[in-house]
Amino acid sequence: MASTDNALKTASVLAFERKLDPSDGLFHAGNWDGRDDTTAWKPVTLREKSVRGTISNRLKTKDQDPAKLDAAIENPNLQTVDVATLPADADTLRVGFTLRILGGTGRPSACNNAAYQTKLLSTVQGYVDANGFGELGRRYAHNLANARFLWRNRIGAEQVEVRIQHLEKGQPKTSWTFDALQLSLRDFQTPNGVEKDINSLADVITTGLAGKGHVLLQVTAFARIGAGQEVYPSQELILDKATSKKSKTLYDVQGIAGIHSQKLGNALRTIDTWHSEADTLGPIAVEPYGSVTTLGKACRKPTDKLDFYNLLDGWLLKDKAPPPDQQHFVMAILVRGGVFGEAGKD
Structure with missing residues (x-):
């Protein structure tokens, strides 16, 4: 586009609030057959464990004294870690959280360019008029129903059930129950018998994104993994490792093991199958550059012109x-939100 004084330019200050707003997820333990007895579920707590392991990480061997190298790998690897497990008399993990669906998608919370904001709102409205939020709502609903948000706790579970309630003034207005293992993590195809409930839940989410009503969901998942088995809360990121006495620190809320709201949000927005490596990787979390930190790669590189900013x-x-x-x-x-203003020049 030709550069003129009247040319529309990206705002230097541009920010959006997230529209999927989950709480932290809290862990409780009980038995599968007692899912309906709310009084029978006890909090999952953290405890420390000291273990004597071996040195197994890759060492620098170039120009090393062989005697010192031998001593390094012969010594035990002593660690103190946090662990969380189900009690010996409980075979099921319950994870519960609330999810707010907020309206105003595409309306910036901060923008210092009125002309840009006008064009942005017009463009978003054009998308909504043509498509609505149906496709996004359906994918978010799928990720709630398949319990993707359980992360490692879902792997190897014998049974997984997800119960979702649409709350109005603190009372359930509509309820859905899903057998999570019937729904794939690799795609968004809905099996027969589940489509009606998925679409119904998606309609509620779409209503919230469109700002046509207050939407608060209560999400509860039950994973039958076995009595006494280890469960996996979020792990805390310790920046100053020198001050930490533990090799692994897990997350808890007032003594109850839990999953970070950010990690739940990441699972819910794992809907991007529109990137170039979808056939291999499947859905990835919606990120401006398609970053997948666990693989050390970006699926939407600026050179391919498929990153958020180019689009x-x-x-x-x-x-x-x-x-x-x-x-x-x-x-x-x-919907994810973030700060997307034009970078200033040095």
């Missing part, structure tokens, strides 16, 4: 609308 700038500044799938991606980023 958004082309859509707003050059009036070149992306393909429909990439429009879904851009809107999902706006």
